[in-house]
Amino acid sequence: PFMMWKLNPDLFxxxxxxxxxxxxxxxxxxGLEDYQLQERLRAHxxxxxxxxxxxxxxxxxxxxxxxxxxxxxxxxxxxxxKLKLGKDGKKVVAVMPQHSNGMFSRENLNxxxxxxxxxxxxxxxxxxxxxxxxLPDRLVDAYVEFGQTVLTRRIPxxxxxxxxxxxxxxxxxxxxxxxxxxxxxx
Numbered sequence: 010p011f012m013m014w015k016l017n018p019d020l021f022x023x024x025x026x027x028x029x030x031x032x033x034x035x036x037x038x039x040g041l042e043d044y045q046l047q048e049r050l051r052a053h054x055x056x057x058x059x060x061x062x063x064x065x066x067x068x069x070x071x072x073x074x075x076x077x078x079x080x081x082x083x084x085x086x087x088x089x090x091k092l093k094l095g096k097d098g099k100k101v102v103a104v105m106p107q108h109s110n111g112m113f114s115r116e117n118l119n120x121x122x123x124x125x126x127x128x129x130x131x132x133x134x135x136x137x138x139x140x141x142x143x144l145p146d147r148l149v150d151a152y153v154e155f156g157q158t159v160l161t162r163r164i165p166x167x168x169x170x171x172x173x174x175x176x177x178x179x180x181x182x183x184x185x186x187x188x189x190x191x192x193x194x195x
Contacts, residue, residue, distance in 0.1 A: 010024060060166075066108070072098065073093060074091065122134075131143050157174060161173060
């Protein structure tokens, strides 16, 4: 919440407002807070995490001791040291979603590139989770069907998760409109 407030004062006019927003997110997304804690504890204990694509990420400063102004470690009433997030404390909870998105996107780009539509990929073919192709009109419908199949396929590395997609079609950046998504998400 502190960084939410400091980096986005227009959205969070006070630290209290940022704290309320975080509490609301944890209430809405059941299990998120536990997931974050478990990922941090696992990374702290083993000093690494491995993605579903078998890529290892090392973490050496997930938790650190809270210290007073004299540099002395602070302790709780039960005698255990007080902990706070270290330099890697936030990275730990972001690395798996970011890496998984990146790997899925990379696989999508490869599938598109290896298909008959690969020749129509533009130089800025991918931005975040979007793919740009410059097609002749006669191929648009075929690409929409192909693209939806690629983007909504099951992801075995993520327990066969399927994610829906939207397709936008247009002759220029200002003229895009959303296409139907009959394949949708199941």
